Amino acid sequence: MKYVDEFRDAEACQKAIRSIQKDATQCWSIMEVCGGQTHGLLRWGIDQQLEGTVRLLHGPGCPVCVTPSAMIDTAVSLSRRSNCTVTSFGDMLRVPGTQESLLQARARGADVRLVYSPLDAVRLAKENPHREVIFFAVGFETTAPATALAVKQAAHLGLTNFSLLVAHVRVLPAMEMIASETPMLVNGFLAAGHVCTVTGFNSYEDLAASHRVPVVVTGFEPLDLLRGIQQCVTLLECDNPSVVNCYERCVNKAGNPQAIGHMEDVFEVSDREWRGFGLIANGGLALKKEWAQYDAALKYSIGDSLSIITEDCPAGQIMTGRMKPVECPFFGRNCTPEKPMGAPMVSSEGACAAYFRYLPANHIVRTSK
Amino acid sequence: MKYVDEFRDAEACQKAIRSIQKDATQCWSIMEVCGGQTHGLLRWGIDQQLEGTVRLLHGPGCPVCVTPSAMIDTAVSLSRRSNCTVTSFGDMLRVPGTQESLLQARARGADVRLVYSPLDAVRLAKENPHREVIFFAVGFETTAPATALAVKQAAHLGLTNFSLLVAHVRVLPAMEMIASETPMLVNGFLAAGHVCTVTGFNSYEDLAASHRVPVVVTGFEPLDLLRGIQQCVTLLECDNPSVVNCYERCVNKAGNPQAIGHMEDVFEVSDREWRGFGLIANGGLALKKEWAQYDAALKYSIGDSLSIITEDCPAGQIMTGRMKPVECPFFGRNCTPEKPMGAPMVSSEGACAAYFRYLPANHIVRTSK
Amino acid sequence: MCLAVPGKVVRWIERTPPFASASVEFGGIRREVNMACVPSAAIGDYVLVHAGIAISVVGMLEAKRLLRTLEELESIENDQDSTEDLLP
Amino acid sequence: MCLAVPGKVVRWIERTPPFASASVEFGGIRREVNMACVPSAAIGDYVLVHAGIAISVVGMLEAKRLLRTLEELESIENDQDSTEDLLP
Amino acid sequence: MSQFPINCPVSNLVDDVVTLAHGEGGRWTRRLIRQRILTRLGNIHLEELSDAATLPKMNGAPVMTTDSYVVSPLFFPGGDIGTLAVYGTVNDLVVSGALPKWIALSMIIEEGFPLLSLDRVLTSIAAAARIAQVQIVTGDTKVVPRGATDGIYLTTTGVGELIEPAPSGPRTLEEGDVILVTGPIGQHGISILAARENLGFDPMPQSDCGSLWNAAEALRNAGCEVRSMRDATRGGISAVLHEWADSSNTTIAIDEHAVPVSSEVRGACELLGLDPLHLANEGTMVVAVPGKIARCALPALQEGGRCPMAAIIGEVTARRLAPVVVRRGQFAEIPLEEPQGAPFPRIC
């Protein structure tokens, strides 16, 4: 497949690895922001091959992982209403709330459905005029335009039985939070390429300058990842904390104006609680007043609720790069993808799940069957 | 079982048969009014054994058979509404309307349920507060008290999701209509014992006197039936057109005052169309104004509709005693219980179905498989 | 439309209409029946049950009378003797 | 959360947002994709598709540039020779 | 493109119910099989856990039968869907004159089905298999999304070995043959109906669900020549007699008073307007033997076959128009209606 296979070329990858190994004079800590990148790194064994050269830290890159359990509880309680259908993406359904996940609610009779696109939820609402269809909208800026288009389609179609439980998050405030940690654990960032496809990367200049941290916009194929790492190492080696785009075929500096337009028509920036992080100022998106009729929180009178974090899982440590999954005392023992203790082990993009799946064979801690 | 087995004693029955044969000087035409009696006569072979002695005519005794097809169409259309559940007794579900039966509607997705008692429909409404439960109330005066109690229970429970589609019929006006036929085909009536359990039999005096036709209140077991026939023959032989109660263990002259009370609290006499008969003055029961909230016809704005009878089935001839089922040109050929052309072949109490099932083996016209 | 079966009242459960009910025995089994129309039925009485409600109390004396009437038929008949040819 | 795949635009179906859509080819198959965010995409262009919508047009020149950069790495590297020990 | 039904692995499984992951063939399926199925049904063939069981060679002709069990309710007085699924298939082999040997068990379970209920069903299957001396040699488990089934459906397929001489078959029925039943009829039909509709009967009528092996073996041991045996399941005695009469071109005449019926079934039938001849049985069969064998067959069933209530209920007569007739005392013979479906209570 064009624009896929070329960027998986094994020989080219080996060369890039050698180039990085040659360039790096010290073991830099580089954080890939997006969970998709984490998976790519592990799936292709890049993590292993760069061991000792670069320390890869896995960022907050899974919106599923950072969705607060109280929000999931809300979705679960909506799904239990007799006339409501709650829809969301696959991984979201498996994340435990304080009591249970949406899938568990479903196994107990709630109407919960998996959709491929927010637009499918609109279609479901159109086809089922007697049911209230709620889309549990999670995702970074990559996904927010799709949700925005869903709301616009619902408005065009005059649907009154469609609404959103919005949990969209913004990636930059979380990166700023990580960069503000003292001591600072991250030497450089691989910015999430598909988020930047929508948003561009103008907004990273301040972050890079104020924290003196290079930010490299990076794609997801092995060559893209290696090119991003290589660029980051280069910037670090010459102490140049600037923003560089290594995913040029998909990302413009200004982003996608139509996507931004749809997103900004429908959403406004708001504070949001991130699981493992706490409340992040400007860390999320909320529906603008003029779309209030599509807001499930208003439609069903759901109050704000901050979760009291009482979980044993040190997910915050993982997602801020302070701890690697294998360093978690529960990893692979009490906590496995089958019986996850925290969100990073649930989502297929969660760092712990990625580690569990793709760790080199001789490192794997396999639970007994 | 007490009060059952004694009345099935074969030897006693044989004696009663011989007694009738001895008493009858001519072949009297006696109409049993109730379909249950028809079945009893055929199931026990009484019909065969009295052949040549008494001509048994099968009356209008199946409320299912006489429910107009337009009424069934109404029930079918209610059952197709997404939030409605239509309930009724088993045989009612199988009677074709102009398009289909309730069972056919159910096979196409409508919510139709069979109940054993109207009180079960109330329970269903109580257990399913989000559904509209409609009881399609058919039956003679025997059943009307049960329906009346259902309405009273619903009122006590404060249910707002329970209503009735009332098709209750009264037996006396139909008997009067039959007795008024010229030439008069019926020499004597076996009045429906279980109707009389509720209503008593005062009201038959006028009928008997004005048409000079004996009326014998008769039960359902073979000895009861034979005793009724015997009494009727006796009255006919001595030209005594009076009303005699041969079902004394269950029937009082004045009926059951509590049952009448419940029935009259809830229902008032009204005109009603009978399938095969046309409109019969005072031929049915309707909800009184004060129970209007339980009237599905009002609740769902259903207009009156008289069916235009275009059916080939000569059901009216059958039910007024002018024709015996075997005399119908369709019987057993075009019309069988599997593919009924008319209501008398559908209901397990319908005269045609009874004939089809219980005709002596050597008379049966069996359709090829 | 009028299938009704006699059963023996075994125990009153509730006395107030429209919910009045009793446990009634039919052959080897018992079940609960609405009794709103037969408030005077006593334990041991037989009631006639239709569509889940009792519509009358079965009169024992009247039942016996009917059976006796038929026995009388028999004795009348026994005076005569043209029987066999009438059996099927 | 950002699985996105490049596919080739084969045919525009509808031009008006929010329902704008096109048939897009991925490997051996095609499917309809919302195009409201890539109004200028032409037949033959590759678009990046996420959650049923196209979020950008893939730049051919930029792709080539990246691959060329890596080829250059290769030529630089060819000047040296410590390779074998680094393979797994 | 519409929504996806959730057919994904449930990572954090609900602990006390069956989930879709249990049916996906992966780790959870294996765990379900190991922890719940093998512990109860295990034998050397099943424990192979291969796609197919390789079985010992047979001497006699193989006899094969299959039935799906979709009973509602799943649990009823006298049995449950598990007992039914074993005895039903065993009995089909037994009445064909075979020695039941192996059973393949396929389960279709609804997501959300309580694991405790599954355990109960599996325990019943194990007990019935032990009693009937058959092995569950291979199986399959599928889980369907909530709402797509009624808790659990079982399909059992049985393989047995023909014991010579086998019954000559219903085609061979002839005038003068005698019809027997092995016990009181209608128990299962009434039990299911009462439990499903919560008819509030007291006592709850018990199903007759059980193996017919002893009865068939007793007839063989007594050297009784058997024309035909048939477990009188759906459609009851009436269905069996109609089929036999039609395939032998005879008319079968039954004496109603000779047919054993318990007082519970009697009472329930009067109340609900049902005829016991049309009600299902699950451990009661109809047997046709030559007239001269009746003297031998009845005591064989009552004693060796442990069927104390077995009775002669009628005989085969020359074909008339009605295939089956019922005699009620001294009344006329009345044709018996052919069952057209599961009987249901009438009030009319």
Add this chain to the structure above:
Amino acid sequence: MSQFPINCPVSNLVDDVVTLAHGEGGRWTRRLIRQRILTRLGNIHLEELSDAATLPKMNGAPVMTTDSYVVSPLFFPGGDIGTLAVYGTVNDLVVSGALPKWIALSMIIEEGFPLLSLDRVLTSIAAAARIAQVQIVTGDTKVVPRGATDGIYLTTTGVGELIEPAPSGPRTLEEGDVILVTGPIGQHGISILAARENLGFDPMPQSDCGSLWNAAEALRNAGCEVRSMRDATRGGISAVLHEWADSSNTTIAIDEHAVPVSSEVRGACELLGLDPLHLANEGTMVVAVPGKIARCALPALQEGGRCPMAAIIGEVTARRLAPVVVRRGQFAEIPLEEPQGAPFPRIC
């Protein structure tokens, strides 16, 4: 006492759909069987219409397998539930080294299921049985109330006769053995997913649903010693390899680039975030042969077995911690995840 579900005979049957009366064992069931089933599947055993089929004696050891088919949608490009039910069970016998002979077919049908759809399924069953040279010797039909199932479920139980020598089994896999597949993988999984979710793919990906008899027979004809064969159904190649690695205590290493995948499956997998190694197949098997046999097995499959795309995809190595590893070009070997359930599309 609650309402009765309508399990009564429908006198005036809806003409074009299955009704409860069709499943009640009476006249309507017989009519369904005679008019729709026997006309398509008829053979001397099935036509007996007895409770059990008495079959010819067998020489070899009997092999028995069962599976329920609950696929959604019922019809998909390349097959339907009927083809699946025949080939799935035939293939389980084939990979066990048996000659498939007889199939018992049990159908659970939802009230309201169109008779035309039933005819289509039965016609597919007949065609598949003809191709696979098996007879449907006995069967059962149940109808469940509307809403209680998803149109139709089939359960097939197959009996075959072991052909000696049979594969030595997955326990006997050893270092140096070679792993082959008989064709491109993931076709069935993608076909089902695309059809069920109405993903609007063009062309609609085709299922590989078909018999593996030719492939197995070609290996036998070529005299290839086979360690193990397995149809890679639920869980795909990955599930088979995990099971084999665990039972032989080896690690199986696969070259991703060597695994045949069609461009349709490739495109769909990229789009939906799926791995073809985890997708179901219904006419494609994995074969393990000793290393020295690979030279003989591959051409045997490609030519005699009519599997032109058959390929060697990996080999058995000494046990490491991961039971299955995947090599991607010159990258490191990465453990292959064990399937935990049916893969579903991710956007994340």
